[in-house]
Amino acid sequence: MELETQPRSPGTGGGRRSFLWKRFKKQKVLHLFVGLGMVYLLIFAYTPMFGILMAFKDYSISSGIKGIFTSDWVGLRYFDEFVHDYQFGKLVRNTLVLSLLKVIFAFPAPILLAIMLNEVKHMAFKRFVQTISYLPHFISWVVVVGVSYAFLSTDVGVVNKALLAMGFVDEPLGFLTSPNYFWGLAVGSAVWKEMGWWTIIFLAAISGISPSLYEAAEIDGAGRLARIRYITLPGMKGTIVVVLVLTIGSILGGGLVGSNFEQAYLFGNSINNPTSEIVQTYAFRVGLSDGRFSYAAAIDLIQSVISVALIFSSNYIAKRVSGSSLF
């Protein structure tokens, strides 16, 4: 063990190489371990990256993986086709609106919950609320949609039954089947599912704030709200920025509140389609259902390019504005 860390004598290139080789041989089992992971990533992460080529080619699935390289180039034909698709405007609008609404409503929610929990003096109550609040994070979107059905559907929904019984409405509201409700439904269920989970990180940030700051403020006569405003919030700033960068970078996928695709796919139906169909569900339909692989790959690619651009620019802005950033 010690030999490795000792300064090596300056020698010729050959000596250095044999030294490296010695070290490598000594670590060969470790390199075998790591090599397993590298092979794995090569197959399941890097080979699909080469597959992006098919967006520029006339790819047919029967040609297998080789076809990615051997099929004919078509340039930007599929990108052009997507931009001129009659659904293009609707898809882009729905994707952007859903993502933006989620940032606006779902991003502040866990911050608010963390601040409220921090003000609670009963530890048992605090812990209980917290434990309950992140339970939905572990439940699948399928169950969340099932729960929504049980509460909001027109035939069995508890909410509609209650509204009818109390005489607030004359006929059940089509929460799940009307385009007017889809965005609210998606944002609401996303907040419900992920709010508690992200609270963990913000609570951790709060726990890093020195208690002496609060004591000093109290002596100076600062009320509870003033302490939140001048101590708690500034103390969370770094974490808030990092989470915001993460959110914006993954905004097209659903940000920190989970999958836009799963929501749009599971909540979506033929009636709320005007607001529920997004770029990802469309790419899935034309790709795996209709078998138009190159076209779907092109749509996918546009989206990932935008995502990568978003994460780098939001990171850059965060660094300039606040000094904290993700990388």
Added chain:
Amino acid sequence: MLKSQRQKDLVFDSVIYAALFIIMLTMLYPFYYVLIASFNKGSDSLLGGVYLWPRNFTLENYRMFMDDPKWVRAFLVSVLRTVSGTLLGLLLTSIVAYGLSHRDLLFSKVYFTVIVFAMYFSGGLIPYYVVLRSLGLLNSFAVYIVPSMLSTFFLLIAISFFREIPGELKESAHMDGAGELTIFFRIILPVSTPVLATMALFMGVGQWNSWLDSAYFVQSEELRTLAFRMMEVINKSNSPMDSIAVANSASAGVTSFSLQVTSMVVSIVPIICVYPFLQKYFVHGIMLGSVKG
């Protein structure tokens, strides 16, 4: 002055406690409602008015569920993929992470670049599908396990955990002539329970809840998972023609809705059962990877 401050605090506290109480109810009640609905006669639930406990108690929903070989099979497939997927995922992830946790590892910069790049860029669904197809993984049980055995996210968490294990532990074992494999299995893994438990929880829950891979990559009826079957009944009743679906299965008072809530309970219960045992680990474990200092 002091008194008004105290009054203000009282108002402040009441608002916060009230808000938290409402949040708690919003989180809990849906689960509770699904539970009571699964014990209520299906045809009775359709009338509405069941809020706090089953009005027409029955076990018929669960009997229907257990008598249907399709559901039982889906349940078993889910159990099998969760157990094997979690164990194999833990094994591969921790082996690779152990190698990478050595700070003096040659080429470690190259290795880390490969990992971080894979974290931010991906080929997208369609090329991924083509790769799985070429590997012959489509329509096989292996498609649930093999592609998800290594996640870059867990890898980084495990590396930072292994790095905090004191080096003396390994060195003394080296002195005694133990090889890397022995050290890994006999010394490193046993002291890594917190991070293993954390990863097991997340991998397990991910496997248990997954329906996308069943929808994308599998056509065979025998390989459907519980989550996928649930998605099917929910999607069917969610669509505008739901009344037909309800009418179809209205035998013995079991409706598509009551079957749906029953399957939901079946899929939630295992998660609730492991939750208390593992959550003391994961709050700490996830912090380790995300927020430092």
